[in-house]
Amino acid sequence: MSEQILKRAGEVIAAKTDYVGGGMEGFVVLSVIDEDGFPSGSAITVSKSQGIEWVSMLTSMDSNKVLRLKANNKASLTFATPQYNIALVGTVEILTNPADRKPHWQEAFNEPHGTFDDPEYCALLFKTQRYSILFADDSAFTEGRL
Helix, strand or coil: CHHHHHHHHHHHHHHHHHHCCCCHHHEEEEEEECCCCCEEEEEEEEEEEECCCEEEEEEECCCHHHHHHHHCCEEEEEEEECCEEEEEEEEEEEECCHHHHHHHCCHHHHHHHCCCCCCCEEEEEEEEEEEEEEEHHHCEEEEEEC
């Protein structure tokens, strides 16, 4: 049963990438540790994913989340609607090299953000270490570690 839940969660996350540049449906809450040691959440668009193993996002290099992740790369991602709650905990790698960013870039980002080789932007590569997943329609729940 938990394998089915993990697969379903991966499908939910993958579907978020279809909304890049297209509205709130693509957003996830990324929580990082701020300079005072408190969690700080912000909405960010999902760019690419591989199941629940990793999720990438794109943002500007001077954003608060990047500055905070440079100091402490521990983070969580929360995908939530009335139908599901997918909470992932892990670490984030900041990808600044254009060759490393390119696989995570989507053309929809070109309009507001330039291109994958623009030094003002980076990819955030979130790698899941543990998870908690609930699907409300059938009360399917699982948690664990990768």
